Structures are given as C-alpha cells and as structure tokens.
Amino acid sequence: MESKTLRQPIVCVLGHVDHGKTTLLDYIRGTTFAKNEAGGITQRIGATDIDAQKIEKIAKDILKGGRLRIPGLLFIDTPGHVAFSNMRARGGALADIAVLVVDVNEGVMPQTVESMNILKKFKTPFVVAANKLDLIDLYVDAKNRTFGDFLKMQRQEYVDSLDAKTYNLVSELFQNGFNADRYDRITDFSKTISVVPISAKNGIGIPDLLMVISGLAQRYLETEISVKSGNGLGTVIEVKRESSVGTVLDTVLYQGKLKVGDAIAVNSAEGPRLTKIKSMQVNRGRKATSLAERERVSAATGVRIVISDRVDVISGSPLIVVKKDPRHAFEEIRKQSSVNINLAPNGVLVKADALGSLEALCYELNENGISVRQAAIGDISKRDVLDVSTLPKAEDRIILGFNVNLLPDAKEASMTADIGIVAGEVIYSIVQQTQEWIKQKKSEFEEMKKSSYPVPSRIVIMEDHIFRTTKPVIAGVKVMSGRIKVGDSLIKSDGRYGGVIKSIRDEEISKKFAETGSEVSVAIDGVTINRQIHPGETLYVDMNEEAVKHVRDMNLDSETLKTLEEIIKIKRKENMFWGTRA
Secondary structure (H helix, E strand, O other): OOOOOEOOOEEEEEEOOOOOHHHHHHHHHHHOOOOOOOOOEEEEOOEEEEEHHHHHHHOHHHHOOOOOOOOEEEEEOOOOHHHHHHOEEOOEEOOOEEEEEEEOOOOOOHHHHHHHHHHHHHOOOEEEEEEOHHHOOOOOOOOOEOHHHHHHHOOHHHHHHHHHHHHHHHHHHHHOOOOEEEHHHOOOOOOOEEEEEOEOOOOEOHHHHHHHHHHHHHHHOHHHHEOOOOOOEEEEEEEEEEOOOEEEEEEEEEEOEEEOOOEEEEEEOOEEEEEEEEEEEEEOOOOOOOEEEEOEEEOOEEEEEEEOOOOOEOOOOEEEEEOOOOHHHHHHHHHHOOOOOOOOOOOEEEEEOOHHHHHHHHHHHHHOOOOEEEEEEOOEOHHHHHHHHOOOOHHHOEEEEEOOOEOHHHHHHHHHOOOEEEEEOOHHHHHHHHHHHHHHHHHHHHHHHHOOOOOOOEEEEEEEEEEEOEOOEEEEEEEEEOEEEOOOEEEEOOOOEEEEEEEEEEOOEEEOEEEOOOEEEEEEEOOEEOOOEOOOOEEEEOOOHHHHHHHOOOOOOHHHHHHHHHHHHHHOOOOOOOOOOO
C-alpha cells in the first residue's frame, strides 16, 4: 500500500504561567541551536517551521540513520491554551498535537488543569514536557543534549530525585484522567501519554521532545495530516490594521493552497464577508530574518495576508478560499463561529477578543460555579458598563474581559458606576478574581444583615399560633423570605403600619435574627390582633429609600430580591418614583 503524502503537523504549546512555554518556543525558534546556521529552522508569520532535515540532524543519535516521513513541524508561536482554543478547524482544534509544559518541580497547577480540560474537550493528543531539569538539586550543568546523554552525566542522587518528581507528575496526571509515563519507559504510545523531561533554558531533552512529537504524528495521525485536495482552508490567528496597507491577517493555512487574487470568505463583526487576497508574505525559504512576498503558498504554513477590503475580521475565525458561489463557505463560517456557551438568567458579563477565548473563559467560569449571563466578542464599551450597573444583584454587576480593551468612554462611565471590572490575559487569574468579587459581595451582604439596615423580608402570621393579642402581640410567624431582626418595623401589603418587632424566640431561646424558612415566636409592639393586623396576614419589613439603595448593592437571593420589588411596589402606591435609582 502506497503511503500518503503528509503535511507538517500543527503543534500548539500549553501550560501554566511561568512553567516555560515561551522559553521552549524561543529555543525552538532557534535562539540557541540554530544560531549562525544557514537555515533549516525558519521563523514564519505566527508560527515556527522546523524542517525534517533539521530535526534529523538534531536527533541523529536517537534516529540512528532513520528518516522522517513528515516534512517538519509547525509550532504555533503564541503560547497558551486560549490561542489553542481560538484556532479551530474541522469542527475541532486546529492543532494536530499539543505540548503541555509542566514545571517538574511544581507539578500540576491551575492553568495546567485548564489546559488539560481544553485538550479533553477537543480530544487532542498531547505530549508532556517536564521542564526545568536544571532547577533540581545536585544538577550537573549541561547544554544541548539528549535526555539520555544528560542523564549519564548526573549523580545518582539527582537521578533519584528526578524519578521521584516524575512519579509525582505521573500521579497528578492520572488523577486528572490521563495514563502517563516517562517516554523511554512506554511500550504502547497509543494508550500512554509521553512525559519528556527537558530543560528549555539549556536545550536538554529538546531532541527527544521533537522526535516524540514527530513519531506520534506520523504513526498515529496519518489521516489527519495527510495532504488533501480542495479549497484552501485556514484560521485567522491575529488581525492587524495598518494604515499604510490596510487589514492584515496572520493566518495558519492547514489545508490546500492560497494564491494572490483568491477570493476568500472570512468572518466579521457583521457576519461572513467576501474579500480578496491583495498580497501575501512568508519568510524567504532559508533566510530566517527576511520576509518576501509570495504568489502562492501550500499547507501547512503560517502566512500574512493583506486583504483588499477594510473588513472588521474576527480573530480565531475561519478563512475559506471561494471559487464560485460563497454561500456554502458563508454557511460553514457561521457553523464554525457559532457560540457554544451555557448562559443563565443571572450571572456575569464576559467579553473576549475571539470566539475560542470567549468559550474557554466561559467554560472555566461554569466549571467553577460562576454563571454567565451574557458573552460577546469585542472591547468593553460604555453600553456594557451601563447595562451591568442596572442589574439588581450585586454579584452580577461585574464585567470580565479577556485580552480586550476598556474603551475610554467605558472607563469614564465605570468611575461612577457601582460595578466591578476584571480584565487580563490569564483565564485562571480572571476566574480567581471573580470568585473573590463574589465572595466579597456575599460578605458585604452578611455584614449588612448584622447592621442597622433592614433586609427585604416577608413574614406570615400563623393562624393557630396567637399567644397574645396586644401590648405586645405575641404570635408565631413563618419567615418566607429575607431575614427579620429585632427592631424591624413592619408594614402591611397596603402600606399601612404593621408594628415593630420587639423580640424573637425559637422555643426557649431568644434570638436577634430569624432566617428564611424559620418558624419563630415574635413580639410585635404598637398593634392589636384583629384590628391592625390579622392571623394569616402577610407583613413586610419596612424600608426607607436609603436602605433600598444600600441593599441593592448586596448579594440578594432571588426570593429576597422579589420581596424587595414587592416592597417598592407597595411604597409606590403613594409615591410613584419611590426607590428609583439616581
């Protein structure tokens, strides 16, 4: 059987912050082992292209004269799982295989777990790069070596320490649902995740890592990376708007070909649009620092495209070459660009720079028990600020932004609006800050309960539990919502006076408060049963407008919030503007 022609596998690098993703990519770009060499490792637009001949040279001691079937490896330059999730194709991930970088000394961290969740979601095969061998105690300095040669240089105490750290990492991976082992101890690579110990800083184990990636790709991913005929298909990973040339798209082409003059369908803020390739740039063959215009490029490659129209293209969206009717391409773009996010009636507002990052952030928020009310692509606007500032629940009055800007008018509006804004480029940090915000609002609400401010509350006088009819009334009540306390004034559903709570007892125990669902005995002063108040009647805790303004900033549950609105409605029978926000 004739073997298939293979394209370069597309490789994405993920991992926890500071575990060495960028250092690894910098090394692969050629800052060390390609120095002063005449090519072979070529820096391309948005990606790093390592050809097979260079990999074979680097890993000659491992290959022992063998040859690779793949033409090389294409590493996505932007590290991080959000870039990974942005680059989608074929209904899954653009990346054919991923490298999960983990500090072997720290092990699995929050962003490592996020990355593994993304890999699970897209069913993407991956290799673990156990980085920072140079920080293990008793390390004997070495550079640019295979892992096997490096290990022979080390003392037995170092080897034992590395074994222990590797075992801990393998155990943590198992706890997260992955069967893993050190790559040189694996017999069946289809069932076990490869852990490759490396030092990205010193170039240790990089030949092993490149060979494991190459071997797995050409053995298990032949179908995925085989060259396919058909229209050019790519993913826009970054959009630039340059005044001198127009709209520039940094794109990864993963199937087919592109040529200058091709009509292409892209996704914009207004929906799918048709435009043309005005010019393209890739790196000139073997010269790592020189850019040159090309008339035609083939997959897989990174290419910078200048389009003929000023289209507001969305990063992370598909790019499809159109031969005739664009309708099929437009439908495919709509399908691939549809938002897959679980929204709730209440929750936070999320803004992100691209569809993939929007989904990734919302996914992590949901996993951490944080509901998302609204999610959209784009910068944080004044309208976002104003919309959020009017929400009734304080914990919902927050905007989360991933890799987006706070527009000037939005910044100005946020200074006077009682809202929170959490923005950044690390998902787990955004999630953590949001959790702290919600915790703070809940704490403020608890403090409010203990303060002089009344909580919006509703009670019902229990008909069979009237113990005294006057001076004061003593009766059993059920707290239907909120939290009543000694000193609360009460009103009836028609707004008339309903007395003052003088004491609260739960059987023989005196209490200052009674929560929702409680059945307690209360002493109500200033009224008489069957005159001002009656058995079975519903009473509300009275509130002034200052108290309403205060509790609106608290974390009210839905039933208490409903009670607040009922109290406002009662008050507006006399003043239609009562309780209106300033």
